[in-house]
Amino acid sequence: MKILVPVKRVVDANVRVRIGSAGSVDTAGLKMSLNPFDECAVEQALRLREAGVASSVTVLTCGLPVCQDVLRTALAMGADNAVLIDTANATPDSLGIARLLHAFMTADADAYGLVLCGKQAIDDDIGGVAAMLAGLLSWPQALNASAIEAAGLGWLVTCGDDAGTATWRLAGPAVLSADLRLAEPRRVTLPSIVKAKQKPLRTLDAATFNVALGTQMRIVEMAEPAVRQPGIKVADTAALLDAIGSKRLFQNVGA
Amino acid sequence: MRSLVVGEWEDGAIADATLRVIRAASERGVPVDVLTFSSAMAKAAACINGVGRVLLASDDVPNPETLAALLQHIASDYSMISSSHRSAGRAALPRAAALTGNAFLADITRVVTAQRFVRGLYAGSVVATIESTSATLFATIRTSSFTPACATGGEASIVAIDAITPFTATVLMDRQAAAQDGRDLSSARVVVAGGRGLASKENMDTLGVLARNMGAALGASRAAVDAGYAPNAAQVGQTGKTVAPDIYLAFGISGAIQHLAGMKDSQIIVAVNKDPDAPIFSVADYGIVGDLFDVMGELDAHARATGDAL
DSSP: OEEEEEOOEEEOTTOOOOBOTTSSBOOTTOOEEEOHHHHHHHHHHHHHHHTTSOSEEEEEEEEOGGGHHHHHHHHHHTOSEEEEEEOTTOOOOHHHHHHHHHHHHHHSSSOEEEEEEESOOTTTOOOOHHHHHHHHHTOOEEEEEEEEEEETTEEEEEEEOSSEEEEEEEOSSEEEEEOTTSOOOOOOOHHHHHHHTTSOEEEEEGGGGOOOOOOSEEEEEEEOOOOOOOOEEOSSHHHHHHHHOHHHHTTTTTO | OEEEEEOOEETTEEOHHHHHHHHHHHTTSSOEEEEESSHHHHHHHHTSTTEEEEEEOOSSOOOHHHHHHHHHHHGGGEEEEEEESSHHHHHHHHHHHHHHTOOEEEEEEEEOSSSEEEEEETTTTEEEEEEEOOSSEEEEEOGGGSOOOOSSSOOOEEEEOOOOOOOOSEEEEEEEEOOOOBSOTTTOSEEEEEOGGGOSHHHHHHHHHHHHHHTOEEEEOHHHHHTTSSOGGGBBSTTSBOOOOSEEEEESOOOOHHHHTTTTTOSEEEEEESOTTOGGGGTOSEEEESOHHHHHHHHHHHHHHHHHHO
16 A cells, blocks of 8 residues: 655744745745654654555655755655656645645556645645545545554544544545644654655656646735734732732632 | 535534634625534524524534535535634535635634635734635634624524435544643633643643633643643644633743744733743733742632632
8 A cells, every 4th residue: 555645845843934025925045844744744654654554655745846855855754755746837725736636646557545644734824635635535534633543444543623532433545634743753864865865756747637726815915913012021920910910810710 | 695604513502613603704794604413503503693594404413524515515505614713624624625626714813805814824923814716715713813693682594404425434433522621722711821841740730720720721832732741632822722812821831933823812921931031921911930830829829719709
């Protein structure tokens, strides 16, 4: 069984983005990384391969050739091969990405038994692609997974839920999305980076898939959030209670 | 065109989250329908102020795949289908969007017009206004950004809709609620949250006791959850819950941008941290630089004294 891990290149989690003079986020010169949730998905896929559940791990990204760096990172972690779907001038939204993934999986000779996504990208914070792809494939889905285990011809997946966790049994091939706590990503070593350069990385032209990539959403304005007024330091608990008013702080006591 | 809200049922009533989504949807200025999953739920939904029509589906809450198929079936009647930004909606709505070739937006914080919405990007570092040209926009709503619609005063009609063939390849095996100290995190007026600075699960448990004594909810930073001090469901932040209580008390939380994303809309933020340079102080209205256990103990004493006086 082969695993497909779709990944995204994003501004590094430790970088604070700012709105540029053009009124949009200027990412030029910012440190870019493999989306942290996708990194966990890659790690989980590798562990499934190492456990003998899967035979190979393919990582894929949709974007410009510059995105090859995150594919190389995933290859250095241990993925077997990588695919870049070059979107050129198109800027697909979540649905466009899901359609590209679906078209790729339909056209590719490899039959994938599992798609492991990150639960959201840390730039647009939408988290739509996994469920969209599952819908297009008519496959079962489980999002925000914190544990995955192969069960017969399917999967047993524990997912973060509103009030705790939920465990789902999925029959057959499935699309899952990874929470950060699914699997701690391994460190990439220098020899593995060198070795990754020899691993196969295919580039495919998005236009050859003949899917609609036009977005149905347009950002009309970007702004930085209102800054909170600077607060004050108080010396101790008594001063805090004076400042807030203990009535307000303890209004729910006994309620 | 109309809006549809996917309803949720909690403790024998329409969920507070659903009332807030109805408020958000009604701000589009078009009639709002509510999708329900039992006749009791339909009756309650029909009483909500401002609801135009109540759709009654099967007598059981469907799994996300089945819900998506159901939404696909009725999507053409609606220009927007929304739900709270919680597990069920986050799973079903994007799937339904893909099945119908429509767009999906997550975690909307403001409704500008029927087609324009505001939401955060980059963990809330950027606020974007987005215009949708999707025939039916599928969207989850940040409930803490909207007030609840009034649960009474409405007289909507109830319409039963055709049953859908259930998607059987996904089966819920088990649902485990994490042990919860104090109130529900998403609706509490006071939240007491702990970070790595608490240093142990025992100390987090003590903070939970304080939360309970104060009538507050217990939250936690990702660092504290990852360290095993608190359950996942208590996590506040970019990838956890987003809260906007009247008062948010942060104990031993440094204040990474990912955590601030989940709590910076709180009315009053109090930070207690021994590091005077912790970023949490940049958003705090009141800060105490010092030993958090002292402050916890003193607040607990006040809470107990207040409780005894009642």
